[in-house]
Amino acid sequence: MGNSASITAARAGVVSPEQRAEGRRAATMAGLRKVLLPAGTAGAALLIWEVTVRVLQIPPVLLPAPSAIWAKLDQLFLPLILKHSIPTITESLIAFVISTVIGIAIAGLLSSSRLLREALYPNVVFFQLIPKIALAPLFIVWLGIGAESRLSFAVFISFFPVVIATLAGLDNVDKSLLRLCRALRASEWQVFRDVRLPFALPYIFSGMKIATTFSIIGVIVGEFITSQAGLGYLILFASAQAETELIFAAITVLCVFGLVFYGAIALAEIYLRRRFGA
Amino acid sequence: MTAVADFLTLNGVSKIYRSGRSEVHAVESADFTIPSGQFLSILGPSGCGKSTLLSMIGGLETPTTGQIRIAGSPVTAPREDMGYVFQDATLLPWFTVLNNVLFPVRLRQGRTSAYRERARELLEMVGLWDFRDKRPDELSGGMRQRVAICRALITDPDILLMDEPFSALDAISRDEMNVALASIWDRFHKTAVFVTHSIREAVFLSDRILVMSRRPSAICHDVTVPFGRPRAAQIERDPVFVQLCSDLRDQIEEGHRA
Ligand SMILES: Nc1ncnc2c1ncn2[C@@H]1O[C@H](COP(=O)(O)OP(=O)(O)OP(=O)(O)O)[C@@H](O)[C@H]1O
Ligand SMILES: [Mg+2]
Numbered sequence: 053m054g055n056s057a058s059i060t061a062a063r064a065g066v067v068s069p070e071q072r073a074e075g076r077r078a079a080t081m082a083g084l085r086k087v088l089l090p091a092g093t094a095g096a097a098l099l100i101w102e103v104t105v106r107v108l109q110i111p112p113v114l115l116p117a118p119s120a121i122w123a124k125l126d127q128l129f130l131p132l133i134l135k136h137s138i139p140t141i142t143e144s145l146i147a148f149v150i151s152t153v154i155g156i157a158i159a160g161l162l163s164s165s166r167l168l169r170e171a172l173y174p175n176v177v178f179f180q181l182i183p184k185i186a187l188a189p190l191f192i193v194w195l196g197i198g199a200e201s202r203l204s205f206a207v208f209i210s211f212f213p214v215v216i217a218t219l220a221g222l223d224n225v226d227k228s229l230l231r232l233c234r235a236l237r238a239s240e241w242q243v244f245r246d247v248r249l250p251f252a253l254p255y256i257f258s259g260m261k262i263a264t265t266f267s268i269i270g271v272i273v274g275e276f277i278t279s280q281a282g283l284g285y286l287i288l289f290a291s292a293q294a295e296t297e298l299i300f301a302a303i304t305v306l307c308v309f310g311l312v313f314y315g316a317i318a319l320a321e322i323y324l325r326r327r328f329g330a
Numbered sequence: 331m332t333a334v335a336d337f338l339t340l341n342g343v344s345k346i347y348r349s350g351r352s353e354v355h356a357v358e359s360a361d362f363t364i365p366s367g368q369f370l371s372i373l374g375p376s377g378c379g380k381s382t383l384l385s386m387i388g389g390l391e392t393p394t395t396g397q398i399r400i401a402g403s404p405v406t407a408p409r410e411d412m413g414y415v416f417q418d419a420t421l422l423p424w425f426t427v428l429n430n431v432l433f434p435v436r437l438r439q440g441r442t443s444a445y446r447e448r449a450r451e452l453l454e455m456v457g458l459w460d461f462r463d464k465r466p467d468e469l470s471g472g473m474r475q476r477v478a479i480c481r482a483l484i485t486d487p488d489i490l491l492m493d494e495p496f497s498a499l500d501a502i503s504r505d506e507m508n509v510a511l512a513s514i515w516d517r518f519h520k521t522a523v524f525v526t527h528s529i530r531e532a533v534f535l536s537d538r539i540l541v542m543s544r545r546p547s548a549i550c551h552d553v554t555v556p557f558g559r560p561r562a563a564q565i566e567r568d569p570v571f572v573q574l575c576s577d578l579r580d581q582i583e584e585g586h587r588a
Contacts, residue, residue, distance in 0.1 A: 228420045235414040250424040328424040
């Protein structure tokens, strides 16, 4: 027995420090490439934009140059844009959290009951097909023009992707693991907690990543139709004043927020997957 | 545990899988009794219904006819005092080796600390204690299967059911695993039902072998293995061992033709 253990230990592979350092260097290079290449492409695109606007002398009302947008952002961020960013960001985050929780809960419910699933799942899919943005005005009819209607609408459009992705994960679980659970007399809840949910984790995160974008879209659309504040409102206001630079400045803030938001979820995923090895 | 002569009994057990119009007679009829403490192998060609028979004993499938009793009570669902080892290790990829071994305890009573010492003992016995914090995907196939065996033994079951646990392994690791299982057996000495289609494996491990034929898929031979315990790998060279293997091969062939 002692023998066989040492054989398998050798088989598991002992890597020398040099090999490990070499491997790390290669991984760092690959990582840098993954970041630098798209960043470089984006930078080049901005440069082309800047040059094109200057050379063709496109009027700033139609398309301001990136440098002009940056100047506007610099000038108005503290006095104006920040004030409007805060409600948009807060509401998007709240909508995202609510959609994630509701989405996972509904998926859990659907996967645990055959009856519920057969009754609801086709309807969920059908709902997916509705162009949900068209329903935004209804939320104002129902809930008024406050934050409630914007939040509900944002949740309404962003929890579907979480449900669909989570359900796919919960259902795709390795059948042999379910058989093991049955042999061990695990309860439905235990199977959910220890097998289905960890298995579904990568799926859930893919749904959550979509939900980050959708919750921002939901809040912005809500602001377009009702609000007196927020970046959506600011964009609409700037467009009425033909302040194209301000529109782009607001959009820039939205982009940065979206990027950070998505990045935070991606990092959380890496952390959790490393932690749970899923 | 004092030996019980009829610890596990099967009475006219059969299983027919129906799907639409077609019927598969997976197990035609099985009648046998095993005393507690016996290591029984079920040997037969692929598709003869070994796994079906084992999952009925384990309460994972319901017999179409007949009855299975363990320690006097009919089997209707998986029993608490049963350990099951499947063909593939079926470890949870998100748990460490140690937590996989403790998984049945976690399901049963939530807290696992009382069983840590036992888990350590089991993992040390199979040479994997140093790997306790690794994840299953960092282990070789043989190591994973050893973890699965430890997991089946953690709650100290009275009966251990194993469905070709080593069939996915290469010949060398397989021999290694047979020796490992035999030595586990010398220490734990429960009742075991072991499914395999390897004749050598069956003879090396068991006290008794039931040979199943393919059509009708029933038990056609009941063979007692004359070796005592503990067993060393060397008994495979014993003429009695070799003779027994060739007899079993003949019986399987005969079952094939019938
Ligand atoms: N769930 C099922 N539904 C329908 N038929 C099944 C099912 N499970 C097994 N069978 C059929 O029952 C027969 C016996 O299958 P079983 O898996 O018990 O054989 P086995 O002896 O374990 O084979 P192997 O050595 O290849 O694992 C086969 O013909 C198989 O097709
Ligand atoms: Mg089988």
